[in-house]
Amino acid sequence: MKIPPFKEINPPDKFGYWTNKKTGEKFGGQYISSLLVPNLKRVEDGFFKAMKDKKFLKELEEDLNTFIGVQTPIHFSKTLTELAGGEKKIGKIYLKRTDLHTNHSHKPISAYACCKLAKYLGFKKILTETGAFQNGRAVASACASLGLKLDIYVGANDAKKLAINKDISALHGARIIEVHDSTKSLLPAMAAALRAFQSEPDSMYVVGSVAGPMPYPLMVRTFASVIGRITKKQFKNLVGKDPSTLFAVCGGGSNFSAIAYPYYKSKKPDLYAVESAGDGIKTGRHGSTIGGGGKMGILLGMQSKVLLNGENVAESFTAASGLDFSSIGPEVAYMHSIGRVKFLTTTDLQAKKTFMMMARKHGLICAIEACYVIFAAIKEIRKRKNPRENHLIHLCGSGEPNVAQMMDFMKKQK
Amino acid sequence: MKIPPFKEINPPDKFGYWTNKKTGEKFGGQYISSLLVPNLKRVEDGFFKAMKDKKFLKELEEDLNTFIGVQTPIHFSKTLTELAGGEKKIGKIYLKRTDLHTNHSHKPISAYACCKLAKYLGFKKILTETGAFQNGRAVASACASLGLKLDIYVGANDAKKLAINKDISALHGARIIEVHDSTKSLLPAMAAALRAFQSEPDSMYVVGSVAGPMPYPLMVRTFASVIGRITKKQFKNLVGKDPSTLFAVCGGGSNFSAIAYPYYKSKKPDLYAVESAGDGIKTGRHGSTIGGGGKMGILLGMQSKVLLNGENVAESFTAASGLDFSSIGPEVAYMHSIGRVKFLTTTDLQAKKTFMMMARKHGLICAIEACYVIFAAIKEIRKRKNPRENHLIHLCGSGEPNVAQMMDFMKKQK
């Protein structure tokens, strides 16, 4: 199948803002030091040029198809359908199998595409940040395959953790730089990568989600939307119409917008983004920017909803390293503010139990991130109780990186 | 794409033998205790019945397409093509991306299909053996998804090793049974699983390769050949003709026959099976049944080439747990004996260096098993030196299970 071409259906204004006309809230923008201005301009101009360059697009399509493997199936899940009440009560539940990509999540698409763009623009090196090396691994793989150097910035505390994807990033030849600022976790690592971008003119920064200063949120969702473009067509072929609901997890929002983007302007499906409620919203230990009452803030070059601790950005807490982010991408925050996307939350415990259920009953080792969305989806689908509906859940990654954590959980459950 | 239907082009005789007419050598058969006779009959009859049952085949096809994800791409590898000398010297090198399956190797296809057959035949439980839990994980995933119980037999020494696929098998709910016989490794584990099959009439044995008593070698290659059937059609669509050469690794032979089967009766491509030479054939520490001069023997219910140590089966040595087998499947041994398949060997060190090269230069974390075939293929393709050729390498799995081992190797290399 050819990848349906990209169509811009939700452009930001020329300054990079999505504006909620009713509230006046502005999402996005480019909040950066003057020193970063030329770098961002080079990336932005390059991105728009590349998106019009047929040769670039054709090569990218071939690489995505055969190197990343984006033509993943949609699986009709009898197990989940039955779990939610059965076809006669709730309709059918489908899983989009993004776990089957090279490097096993949605991240490799935008990581690869951004690195390909970097090469196209003549950059020799990539800078990126990572938490649990999910983005780190995806970028490292892309850089190795494209012959680019790579520095991965990681919080010193995160770097201490054992992680298979960390080792894999090293095997790909990436240089791993520990960041000792602030919470020594993802947020300062991202800030450090942006700072490095300000020092190394021959390097291009690649971000791990639909966040950061323009053009990053736009660029990442445009590249990542390959998933949604394929899915939309696949689902129509399979079921005959668009899904009634679409559920995706939301850390920074790349995973959500990757699949939901092509549906932004249509009435159907109902869009649900699921955040990690950590130990529970009330405990304060969570990663729910929307569900936990995040406020407008400006961080890492963008304006969006942010979890704040006074004037500083608050730390987020979640068992899912991929959801450990105190803000969300500006476009997703905008889509929420205009009411197109509903937000749900799942606690860590619920997600872990869902992981076990998926392993035991479905034969799938899902990324823990995906388990937040599966749990919330089943709950919501049960509520909707409509046998004529078709539900689509984004199974956004496979769970090898979570195995050690889940073995502990299994032992404790016994 | 629909999976091209199975056609029997290389049937064994009614007693389960492939006979080399020139030498009189017989491969296959059913060498088992009388107690196993009824069980094997039930499986054999069931298998032939299922292969004629349109409903069974249709369901299986859907599951393979959307649960296992068998429609993986063929990737034109610029990196390997250049490494081998460039298009102008050696033609083009393609990789069949079997690493993109659920559970990341070719094993899940036959594992899932056999378990599906077990369910179809009314068995409640599966018995299987495993070395490094590659087969164990594949069967565990299938059993979880199909609602079957599972006992995995594993040599006590193998069980001690840390292995992510072992943990994953446990997460899928499999019972893991340690075998303390003999070398406490794969071979006695396989014998133990067959013995269990003799004790539990409600359980069906599932084998990890194209080995064991009939109908297992036949059944596994028939199911696994899904890969080859898809590949043959894909390659024709992509390149316009069949490949000139086809390279696949060979432990027990399931991986080789999975992709090579549909080409058995045609002149093209030249078929190459690659074995592990361990520390080098001359050291005696290797896993090359053919390359290491294995003799005809009878083990685990079949007659085939075997590495012997006096009257006993010899232990094999290799860094690749998936190739740690002292024999090869009877059909592959037969194909070799009639000259249709050439055998090559790669040492552990060469394979490990290839792993590093693939990670660094290709951005892929390949199963170590796949690295044996990549190394041997490049070497052979360089020798052939024919710019009009198209080469196909079976990238049979992804290398997460090898990461710890390879990190050690990388550190020592420094």
Add this chain to the structure above:
Amino acid sequence: MWIWRAKRCSNDGLHEKTKMSELNKLFKERKKNKKSSFIGFVTSGDPNYKSSKEIMKEMTKYCQVIEAGVSFNTSTSDSPIIMEANDRAIKSGMNMSKTFKLINEVKKETKTDTPFVLMTYLNPIIVYGIKKFIRSCQKTGIAGVIIVDASLNSPEEKFIINGLTKKNIGYIKIISPTNSEKFIQSSIKNCKNSWIYITSYYGLTGSKNVNIQNVRKLVKIVRKYSKDIPIGVGFGIKTSKQIKDVSKYADATIVGSAIVNKIKEGTENGKYGRNLATFIGSYLKKLTK
């Protein structure tokens, strides 16, 4: 049938014929006296050559037949108990030719007429050489051979049966409760010159207790196809009471795992050689009284 065999093989000399008749006579004679024969199984060379020889010598006092297992490291049908015995034997350097040597020495040193039956897998035979194997059986005076994984359709089995039959050596097949009548019928055909081995349950040796129900059923089926083929029963026989119960239906009872377990126990308590042999002997005495 035996007569026909004897006739067909009459050119094979008296020695073999006598042996087979002896074994046959033994079963029948003891049956007349309402006594079943007792067959003791050990892995030859367990725990090592010397001790095994002493054990077998001791066994000739209590067993009407000795079944000697040939150790094989990839056995597909033995219980863990016997697998361990195989491991012990292999570790001590045991193989096919030493097995023949061992039995030969036992026979010579005890001057016993206790018949020996070999239990083995095909691979050791193939590696040793089929023809050589048959010759060695003949030379050593082996009375019968059980090949666990020789299936009815394999060319090897046909070849071996022919060879053994020519030398007037018995070929013994195992049947189990789940085998079809057709399979049982064919098996009996292959055992024409010896006896048939019934397993009392579906499973591994030593894993459960003998199942008399199954034995009765199987004997009935066997008798449907052969009035007089001797029947041995094994699997799960551990006590003298069980021996007596089974003997009501069988010409012979086979005890394996229980004896092998005793060897393990003795070995673990530091017994070797004669010491170990008398330990096994006193156990067999109790078992067979």
Add this chain to the structure above:
Amino acid sequence: MWIWRAKRCSNDGLHEKTKMSELNKLFKERKKNKKSSFIGFVTSGDPNYKSSKEIMKEMTKYCQVIEAGVSFNTSTSDSPIIMEANDRAIKSGMNMSKTFKLINEVKKETKTDTPFVLMTYLNPIIVYGIKKFIRSCQKTGIAGVIIVDASLNSPEEKFIINGLTKKNIGYIKIISPTNSEKFIQSSIKNCKNSWIYITSYYGLTGSKNVNIQNVRKLVKIVRKYSKDIPIGVGFGIKTSKQIKDVSKYADATIVGSAIVNKIKEGTENGKYGRNLATFIGSYLKKLTK
């Protein structure tokens, strides 16, 4: 231009006007005497409120202007040295309102007329409230504001510039060697009521040594678009020699990382309060002599 500003903001009272003039006068007067102004940077509240106050008080003796950083934990443009200072300040409970309080107290206690410039990111301002921020600047007598991540196109910058201008408070933009002339021209426009900040290289504060080549080039470009806007130069200035070299081209030199490093050194050696302040003081004395 300053006059125009003063006029437009004439209703804003004398206090602010005087301050701005003072700052402006300062630069010009010292320039006349071939003396450039020295701007010292510290993170306010580093290592804690009390010590920071003593340090700032001490700084009034050696600095013509004090640049006080508002700590922010997700800074996207500070060197690791300054990030650490931010961490120390945040840990000790520093925030925007305490920064105003601190500066207010320094001013009162020293009765100094040394102007203060705030360096901050947008987020702390937004959370504090933009209007409230402007009011507090006015109340505290802040002379100028640098907002690192306020971009030319953001509505926040426009809003803040307007507010500050009305209160006659300077707004300072940073430009660097890689910025386009167009960007520099727009930046100058935004700095009309204050001065423009030139970074001597492309990178982070304190990461390299000052690059005079770049400074000369940038000064030239700035002068193309404004004959008289005061120019401050920062990034990589660590020695009195470098201060003198840069002063040939600039109205002011800014030293940040080097001072902050000294604070770290002092703190690590157990110095706090006045003790730490005199330690910094003697360093500044050498640096500025």
